[in-house]
Amino acid sequence: MSDSLSWATETGKPATTRVPQFADAAEACAWLASVRSELRAALHRHGALYLRGLPVHDVDDFAKVRDVLIPQRTPYREKATPRSSYGNDVYSSTDLPPNQPIRMHNENSYTLTFPGLLLFACLTAPEEGGATPVADCREVLRRLPAGLVARMRAAGWVLSRTYSEHISLDWRTAFATESREDVEKYCADNLISCEWDSSGALRTRQLRPGIIRHPATGEEVWFNHMAFWNSWSLDEEIREALLDEFGPDGLPFETALGDGKPLTGEDIETINAAYEGATLRRTWRPGDVLLVDNVLATHGRDPFRGDRRIVVAMGDPVGLDACRPTVAAAAREEQAA
Amino acid sequence: MTGVLEGPHSPEPAVSPAAACGRPVPVDLLTRFAQAVANDPSGTAVHDHGSRLTFAELDRRTAETAGVLTGLGVAPGDRVGVSLPRGADLVVALLAVWRAGAAYVPIDPEYPQERRHGMVRDAGVRVLVTAGAGRAWPDGVRTVEAGRPVAAADQPPAPPVPVAAHTPAYVIYTSGSTGTPKGVETTRGGAAALVDGLEEAGMYAARPRVVAWNASVSFDASVQQWARVCRGDTLVVLGEDERTDPARLVAALDAYGVQDLDLTPSHWHLLRADLLVRAAEGRAGTLRLFMGGEPVPEQTWRELAEARTAGRLEALNLYGPTECTVDATAAWIEGGTPHIGPALAHVRAYVLDADLQPVAGGAQGELYLAGPQVALGYVNRPAQTATRFVADPFAADGTRMYRTGDKVRTRADGALEYLGRIDRQVKIRGYRVELGEIETALAGQPGVAAAAVTLHSSPVTGEQLVAYYVAAADAADGVPTAETLRGRLAGVLPQFMLPTVYTALDALPLTVNGKVDVAALPAPEESAEPAAHEAPDDAPEGEAETLIAAVWSEVLGRERIRADDDFFAMGGHSLIALRVVARIKKQFGIAMSAREVYRHPRLRDLARHVDALRAGA
Numbered sequence: 001m002s003d004s005l006s007w008a009t010e011t012g013k014p015a016t017t018r019v020p021q022f023a024d025a026a027e028a029c030a031w032l033a034s035v036r037s038e039l040r041a042a043l044h045r046h047g048a049l050y051l052r053g054l055p056v057h058d059v060d061d062f063a064k065v066r067d068v069l070i071p072q073r074t075p076y077r078e079k080a081t082p083r084s085s086y087g088n089d090v091y092s093s094t095d096l097p098p099n100q101p102i103r104m105h106n107e108n109s110y111t112l113t114f115p116g117l118l119l120f121a122c123l124t125a126p127e128e129g130g131a132t133p134v135a136d137c138r139e140v141l142r143r144l145p146a147g148l149v150a151r152m153r154a155a156g157w158v159l160s161r162t163y164s165e166h167i168s169l170d171w172r173t174a175f176a177t178e179s180r181e182d183v184e185k186y187c188a189d190n191l192i193s194c195e196w197d198s199s200g201a202l203r204t205r206q207l208r209p210g211i212i213r214h215p216a217t218g219e220e221v222w223f224n225h226m227a228f229w230n231s232w233s234l235d236e237e238i239r240e241a242l243l244d245e246f247g248p249d250g251l252p253f254e255t256a257l258g259d260g261k262p263l264t265g266e267d268i269e270t271i272n273a274a275y276e277g278a279t280l281r282r283t284w285r286p287g288d289v290l291l292v293d294n295v296l297a298t299h300g301r302d303p304f305r306g307d308r309r310i311v312v313a314m315g316d317p318v319g320l321d322a323c324r325p326t327v328a329a330a331a332r333e334e335q336a337a
Numbered sequence: 338m339t340g341v342l343e344g345p346h347s348p349e350p351a352v353s354p355a356a357a358c359g360r361p362v363p364v365d366l367l368t369r370f371a372q373a374v375a376n377d378p379s380g381t382a383v384h385d386h387g388s389r390l391t392f393a394e395l396d397r398r399t400a401e402t403a404g405v406l407t408g409l410g411v412a413p414g415d416r417v418g419v420s421l422p423r424g425a426d427l428v429v430a431l432l433a434v435w436r437a438g439a440a441y442v443p444i445d446p447e448y449p450q451e452r453r454h455g456m457v458r459d460a461g462v463r464v465l466v467t468a469g470a471g472r473a474w475p476d477g478v479r480t481v482e483a484g485r486p487v488a489a490a491d492q493p494p495a496p497p498v499p500v501a502a503h504t505p506a507y508v509i510y511t512s513g514s515t516g517t518p519k520g521v522e523t524t525r526g527g528a529a530a531l532v533d534g535l536e537e538a539g540m541y542a543a544r545p546r547v548v549a550w551n552a553s554v555s556f557d558a559s560v561q562q563w564a565r566v567c568r569g570d571t572l573v574v575l576g577e578d579e580r581t582d583p584a585r586l587v588a589a590l591d592a593y594g595v596q597d598l599d600l601t602p603s604h605w606h607l608l609r610a611d612l613l614v615r616a617a618e619g620r621a622g623t624l625r626l627f628m629g630g631e632p633v634p635e636q637t638w639r640e641l642a643e644a645r646t647a648g649r650l651e652a653l654n655l656y657g658p659t660e661c662t663v664d665a666t667a668a669w670i671e672g673g674t675p676h677i678g679p680a681l682a683h684v685r686a687y688v689l690d691a692d693l694q695p696v697a698g699g700a701q702g703e704l705y706l707a708g709p710q711v712a713l714g715y716v717n718r719p720a721q722t723a724t725r726f727v728a729d730p731f732a733a734d735g736t737r738m739y740r741t742g743d744k745v746r747t748r749a750d751g752a753l754e755y756l757g758r759i760d761r762q763v764k765i766r767g768y769r770v771e772l773g774e775i776e777t778a779l780a781g782q783p784g785v786a787a788a789a790v791t792l793h794s795s796p797v798t799g800e801q802l803v804a805y806y807v808a809a810a811d812a813a814d815g816v817p818t819a820e821t822l823r824g825r826l827a828g829v830l831p832q833f834m835l836p837t838v839y840t841a842l843d844a845l846p847l848t849v850n851g852k853v854d855v856a857a858l859p860a861p862e863e864s865a866e867p868a869a870h871e872a873p874d875d876a877p878e879g880e881a882e883t884l885i886a887a888v889w890s891e892v893l894g895r896e897r898i899r900a901d902d903d904f905f906a907m908g909g910h911s912l913i914a915l916r917v918v919a920r921i922k923k924q925f926g927i928a929m930s931a932r933e934v935y936r937h938p939r940l941r942d943l944a945r946h947v948d949a950l951r952a953g954a
Contacts, residue, residue: 099892100912165932170584173611176618178591238912241919245930252911 005038007046014134014280014290015046019053025061028054032068039069039291044217047297048134050282051289054121062121062311069291070117070315098126098308102301104135104275105228107294107314110159110208112190112329115314116215118292118299122284123309130304132290133281134297137221141211143274144222148267152210155258156327157226159208162250164201171202193331201250205332207258209325214295215318221295223323227275229253232268258327284310295323363533363683363709365525366567367435367497370396373545373569380545382566384593385425385574395429395566400494402433402466405481407495409464413438413504416716418457418465420444420472423550424574426483428563430466431554438498440505440522443554446472451829452518460508460520460716502526502709508716509557511659517774520716521557527662527710528564534681534710535561536568540627540653540667545569548597549590551580557659558629562599570597580604581903581938583611590615596622601630602637609640616649623648628670629655631764632755638675645671654678656755660725660739662710666753676752677745684708685731687738688747693730696746703759704745707731707738763792765802770834775802775826779836782825784809784817787845790836793861803861804836807844816841823875837875837899875899881944881951884924888916889940904938917943925951 007015022028032039043049056062108114120132141149163171175183183202187194192206210224231239231254242251256263275298282288292299295318320329373382378393390398411417417434419441421427434441442460444453446468454475457465465474466481474480506525510518535541550572552559566572573593579585586608590598600608605628616624626641633641633654641652656677657665666686668678680686688702689695696702707729714722729738744756761772772790779788786809793803808816819839826835838861846857877886877900886898892913904913914934921927927950937943 165584172587172591173584173614176614237919237923238915241915241922241931244922244928245915245918 005035005042007042007049009046012280013282014048014050015042016050016052016282019051021053022055025055025057025064028056029064029068032065036068043291043293044214044296047136047138048280048290048292048299051291052285052287054287054289056121056123056287056289058123059311062119062123062313065121065289066119066313066315070119070313098130098305099303101303103228103233103272104133104279104298104300105225106137106223106298109224110206112320113317114320115294116316116318117314118294119313119315120290120292120299121311122286122288123311124307125284125286125288126304126308127306128304129302130306130308130310131281131283131302132310133279133300133302134290134292135275135278135280136297137223137278138219138296139278140274140298141220141222143277145270148270149211149222151257151259151261152222152224152226153326155260156207156325156329157210157224158205158256158258158332159225159229160203160205160249160251160254160256162201162203162246162252164199164246164250164252187331191329191331193333197250203250207327207330207332209320209323209327209329212295212320212323212325214293215322217296218324219296222274223295226255226257226263227268227271228255230255230263230268232263232265233272258332284308294318362502363526363529365500365502365529366532366564367432367525369529369532369569370432370567371497373567376569377545380569381571383425383428383572383574386576388425390425390428392569395425395432397494398429399432399436400496402429402481402483403436403495403497406433406437406439406464406466407498409479409481411437411439411464413498413500415439415464416442416460416462416505416508418442418444418460418462418467418478419554420446420453420465420467421483421554422446422468423554423576426468427554428566428572430483431563432566434466435506435525436495436497438500438504440507442508442520443559445553445555445831448555448831449828452831455517456510456520459517500525502529503713505713507560509555509659517777519718519721521659521712522714522716523557523659523662523712524709527712528560530683530709531561531662531664531681532564532568534683535664535667537682538667540625540669541565541568541570542596542625545571546596546625547571547573547594549573549575549595549599551575552599557663558599561627561655561663565597578936578938581607582935583608587611587615590624594622595624597625597627599627599629602628602633605637605641613644613649616644624650626650626652627655628652629657629664633670633675635675638670641670642672645669656753657710658706658739658741658743660712661706661741662712665706665710668752674754676748676754678752680706680708680753681710684710685729685738686753687731688745688753693727699746699749701744701746701756704741704743704753705729705738706741707736711737711739765792765833770802772802775804775830775834775836778826778829779804779806779822782817782822784815785822786810789845789855789858791855791858793838801838801861802834802836803838803840803858805840805842805845805858807842832901835875875901877940877944879944879948880924881921881947882940884920885917885940885944885947888920889913892916898940900941900944902940904934904940904943921947927951 005017007017009015022031054065056065107118163174171183172178175186177183184194187204192204194202194204196202208224210226211220212223213220227233231251374392374396379391381389382392382395383390406417417439419430421430431441442456442462444456450473457475457478462478464479464481466483469482502525504525505522506528508520508522510520548562548565548570550562552562563572573595575589579589641650644650645652652670654668654670654677655664657663664681665684666677666680668676685707687695687705689705690702714726725740726737727740729736742759742762744759745753746756748754763770763772775790776788779785785806787807789805791803793801822839823835846854877883877898882900889898890896911931914931917934918929918931921929929950933946934943937946
């Protein structure tokens with residue numbers, strides 16, 4: 001393999017290379033195609049790669065780069081966050097308010113197929129903050145206490161969602177349909193249990209493995225949304241307001257371990273601390289491109305001020321089956337008390 | 338769905354003035370309404386939330402109300418006030434006014450009394466259709482209660498009064514540069530020409546459609562919505578919450594199978610995510626968006642053009658001043674860069690220089706509009722009418738053309754490109770505002786010698802109206818405070834025209850020509866050194882408002898939150914709603930649902946709701 005790329009690995013920052021100067025996106029794409037296998041190897045080593053200095057000025061440029069780096073696209077499914085589509089399968093990274101951080105997660109860890117690759121690019125850099133931090137999930141796994149890892153390995157994790165009218169997304173938006181039958185069919189096909197309550201809200205539950213292996217490298221990773229969506233990750237004020245309004249069984253999102261034993265606030269704190277310890281971040285500059293292996297690395301978003309336009313595309317779908325899960329994915333009926 | 342009937346969508350129908358002359362004179366909308374009633378009497382004319390009105394019922398109720406109006410002496414040439422919220426009763430009232438041969442004058446029930454009464458007096462309104470008690474009207478005005486069952490014996494249903502094309506159809510008040518709103522009086526022939534023109538362009542489909550009605554009847558965009566009932570379309574009345582809450586809007590679109598929806602580009606920005614998701618599903622047929630009210634930004638144009646190519650949405654860009662009956666030009670949003678298209682079939686568009694000479698192809702000039710859609714003029718303002726409505730030297734038949742004040746250029750393909758305003762009219766949140774009108778109102782306040790108002794935009798505060806004023810030398814009570822001024826202006830101007838920041842200056846900076854040098858006015862942030870009298874204006878007041886504002890500010894990271902800010906316009910998100918609920922519980926001990934935050938999107942209204950809960954607790 002040629003060694004035309006050199007990767008800077010400063011402490012606390014993702015592996016970064018400064019690309020040669022190109023006249024336009026087409027020239028850059030030709031170069032990217034020529035170093036594709038080298039990029040893939042580096043990505044397996046580092047989990048996420050920062051490419052600085054590409055001529056990516058708008059959505060069209062981004063789409064061109066995406067077509068080289070992620071030949072097989074995936075659309076955004078089982079919507080969980082407001083995003084805008086820029087067309088051509090390019091999305092805004094998230095439309096959540098700027099001063100809200102977004103915790104670390106692997107995209108779509110709760111679906112049976114998920115994107116293997118994520119590509120972010122900066123079209124407008126915010127005045128302040130707004131990085132897309134990444135964390136190596138092999139490292140996260142190493143940092144977690146053995147007890148918690150053993151429970152996850154043995155029992156997996158359960159995601160419960162309630163799609164009500166006002167908080168988060170309602171089911172019509174999340175499933176992009178008006179038809180309950182469509183939702184039921186989607187759930188049945190995707191190993192999700194679902195039920196409708198008297199108010200017309202939809203509740204779903206799904207059991208998923210939380211530790212899997214990368215399909216190419218075979219390495220074991222912590223791969224789930226358990227801390228991300230656990231109510232203990234919310235700040236106390238929001239947690240209380242949600243519990244007041246919906247009760248513990250009707251939260252828009254809640255997670256648990258598959259063994260049914262309770263998770264404590266400390267457990268969730270421990271997981272969030274493991275992510276934090278493995279987190280790398282770099283301030284966005286316009287034209288920066290971040291390639292993330294979605295199995296090997298998590299991503300999040302730092303709060304920011306000012307205009308920020310980060311676009312994202314996903315692709316290279318990976319089936320959960322290809323990742324040697326320790327627990328089989330399954331629909332999960334309401335737990336007996 | 339209707340594509341086969343409409344044929345291919347030509348982006349440029351290339352209607353030349355000559356071709357326009359070849360199109361038959363459009364049929365009056367009331368005649369068309371009668372045809373629609375005959376074609377499908379049991380079809381749905383109006384969906385107003387729970388209730389549904391068939392064409393036959395709408396016709397019957399219209400005839401009854403027209404009978405009442407005729408009984409009160411209403412006749413062609415009269416102007417009848419209509420002060421009702423959007424809904425089935427309003428459609429009945431508008432059609433009834435036309436049936437009696439008169440013109441309607443929409444008067445927003447929410448406007449300050451002074452402005453409402455000013456409109457009534459200015460338009461010479463003697464009879465007014467309203468929702469009964471609750472609002473005071475000037476002496477001598479007879480009110481007719483909308484929706485009141487009329488005993489058939491009281492007033493026989495009136496047959497439609499036949500009218501000529503130049504009979505007035507409605508008077509809509511727009512912001513005026515001289516300081517008072519001006520009533521634009523349009524004609525029945527103009528309204529008929531508008532509908533016919535949009536049909537000719539294939540933009541109103543040949544077959545009846547289901548149309549959302551979301552515009553306030555005080556603005557002329559409402560005409561291209563409600564008047565479609567005359568061609569047999571079904572109206573779906575949208576409430577304020579449905580207009581602004583994406584999830585509710587989508588639910589309403591789906592519930593009633595809405596096919597055509599009007600939006601401003603700013604509004605699109607709020608709804609795009611939800612509409613694109615819905616469109617991607619393609620389950621409800623292709624939604625047609627009628628974009629208007631402000632220029633379509635390039636980004637939005639591209640996005641809509643892509644959606645169209647993908648077969649997900651169809652979008653139109655409509656342009657037109659109130660003075661030319663709603664829409665004068667129109668374009669399908671596809672390909673390339675934003676433009677406003679060619680003139681509609683009954684409109685002649687000229688791009689002229691200062692000497693009224695056509696500019697060379699492709700050069701910039703001012704847009705003038707001619708043809709039957711041109712309004713009669715401004716009510717009671719012959720001088721202003723004469724300035725803006727000038728003789729059409731190209732028709733040379735005594736008809737007039739309207740001087741838009743808009744800068745445009747003609748592209749090689751014949752479409753017009755909008756380049757901005759020539760004068761000082763601005764758009765803020767979709768509302769057309771003459772800065773001069775606000776300046777005149779401000780300068781008219783006691784203690785104020787001179788005033789200037791600008792539109793300022795910054796990423797932190799968004800677009801806002803900024804007022805500068807110079808205190809009168811002999812001001813008895815000293816320099817008036819921002820609070821005082823805002824309070825006084827709120828009595829004479831509608832909410833959307835109220836400046837948010839007030840800065841006192843020793844003198845207004847002037848250019849060599851003696852005009853206010855707008856560029857030399859201090860930017861609102863730089864005019865810091867907050868003197869005691871420069872309290873930030875429209876600042877939240879009272880415990881509840883202050884608390885809610887603090888939460889919004891914290892969650893959105895915006896420094897300035899105003900009492901009339903709107904939850905959805907601020908990027909309303911469930912996190913904010915929850916945070917407000919939590920703080921209110923902690924502070925006041927009141928249990929409230931996030932749902933209630935959504936129901937009261939304006940900060941001040943939510944605060945009132947909280948106060949009411951506290952009072953009841």
